[in-house]
Amino acid sequence: MDSSTCKRYHEDEFDSRENLEFYFSDKPDMVFREDSLIFPIENLTKTFTEGHVKGDILIDLSSGSMVHHLFAACDFFKHIIVLKMRDRCIMEMKRWVDSRTGAFDWNHATQLHVDSVGKSETITFITFPISFSDQLPDKEGKVRSALQHVVKCNLEKEDMMDPIVLPPADCVISAWLLDYICKNQDDYIRYLRKFSSLLKPGGRIILISSLEMTYFKIGKEKFHAFSFDADFARKALVAEGFIIDRCEVRKRTAVSDLTDYKAVIFIAAHKDK
Numbered sequence: 001m002d003s004s005t006c007k008r009y010h011e012d013e014f015d016s017r018e019n020l021e022f023y024f025s026d027k028p029d030m031v032f033r034e035d036s037l038i039f040p041i042e043n044l045t046k047t048f049t050e051g052h053v054k055g056d057i058l059i060d061l062s063s064g065s066m067v068h069h070l071f072a073a074c075d076f077f078k079h080i081i082v083l084k085m086r087d088r089c090i091m092e093m094k095r096w097v098d099s100r101t102g103a104f105d106w107n108h109a110t111q112l113h114v115d116s117v118g119k120s121e122t123i124t125f126i127t128f129p130i131s132f133s134d135q136l137p138d139k140e141g142k143v144r145s146a147l148q149h150v151v152k153c154n155l156e157k158e159d160m161m162d163p164i165v166l167p168p169a170d171c172v173i174s175a176w177l178l179d180y181i182c183k184n185q186d187d188y189i190r191y192l193r194k195f196s197s198l199l200k201p202g203g204r205i206i207l208i209s210s211l212e213m214t215y216f217k218i219g220k221e222k223f224h225a226f227s228f229d230a231d232f233a234r235k236a237l238v239a240e241g242f243i244i245d246r247c248e249v250r251k252r253t254a255v256s257d258l259t260d261y262k263a264v265i266f267i268a269a270h271k272d273k
Contacts, residue, residue: 006215006224009063009180010155016065016089017104018218022258024066026108034253035264037068037109040175040208043248043266044072045116052245053204053268055170059083061195062175062208065092067147068109069175069208071139072117074146081166083153085181093150110139155181160194168200175208180216182226189236196240199271205242206268209233210261211249217258230265242269 007013023032047053054076061083062069070080084090096103153160172195182188195205211233213225230249237244246268252261 006222008224010085012221012223014064014086014088014223015218016086016092019064020066020092020104022218023216024068024109026105031254031256035210035250037112039248039250039264040069040266041072041109041112042116043208043246043268044069044206045113047206047246047268048072048076049117052270053171053206055200057081057167057169058171058173059166059169059198060173060175061153061177062173063177063180065089065096065104066175067093067096067106067143068113069173070143070147071110071113073171073173074139074143077146077170079149080143080147081169082147082150083161084150085153085155087152090150090152097144097147097150099144106140114139155191155194166198169198169203170200171204171206172196172198173206173208176210178207179209179213179225180223183224184226185228185232185236188226188228188232189239192236192240196242196271202271204245204268204270205237207233207237207265208267209265210259211263211265213259213261215260225259225261230263233265233267237267237269241272243272244269 021027022030023036056078058073058077059081060070073080082093084093092104096106151164174195178188178191182191199205210225211229212227214227215222215225234244234247244267246266248266249263251263
């Protein structure tokens with residue numbers, strides 16, 4: 001479709017709550033469960049439980065107001081700093097962090113994470129499956145405790161956090177943000193470089209994206225998406241001095257005209273010192 005007819009995520013009105021309902025909820029008609037919930041949760045659980053990705057500070061630069069990709073991280077990082085470009089996304093996320101009335105219910109995603117950890121432990125230790133439902137309140141509480149800093153950034157500034165000075169991070173996670181804000185390959189490289197600048201020497205980066213996507217819908221509004229393939233994403237990271245540790249691609253499972261992506265990708269890499 002003609003990208004000139006689409007709105008832009010970081011320039012036009014974006015309903016972060018509708019985005020959560022359409023792409024990350026547990027509603028019966030939410031068809032993206034495998035791609036937007038299960039795929040990232042399972043890969044993040046595997047990546048973190050291997051024990052190589054850990055430290056004091058994790059910085060999250062992701063689209064919308066999602067938190068499900070941070071459930072695995074809270075066991076391996078003391079502090080999670082979330083950076084958002086839009087005030088509405090900050091408000092929506094803080095509503096959940098502060099357990100306010102009307103906050104988005106992430107219980108289904110918490111259950112998916114707990115089940116994912118349970119499956120991993122069952123396979124690893126050859127134990128009998130057990131119920132992990134009693135871990136849900138503790139898991140959400142642990143995420144809320146770690147996730148006390150949700151602040152605004154401006155990716156168009158040379159220093160996107162000016163005047164705030166952030167400590168260097170052990171890991172940066174970015175889920176679907178590069179897909180939404182980039183117009184072309186040059187933009188992707190430029191923003192990736194900004195994300196990389198937040199890391200300590202030898203720090204880790206985790207990217208979750210949709211491949212070959214040109215648009216996504218929020219209600220009746222169509223938003224631009226930057227279309228790229230797995231080969232481009234891998235080469236971009238290598239060109240910026242990263243060594244890829246894990247790269248998983250899953251072909252699209254959802255049947256919907258809300259968006260036209262062909263697959264989802266998960267990449268974990270570390271920066272060469």
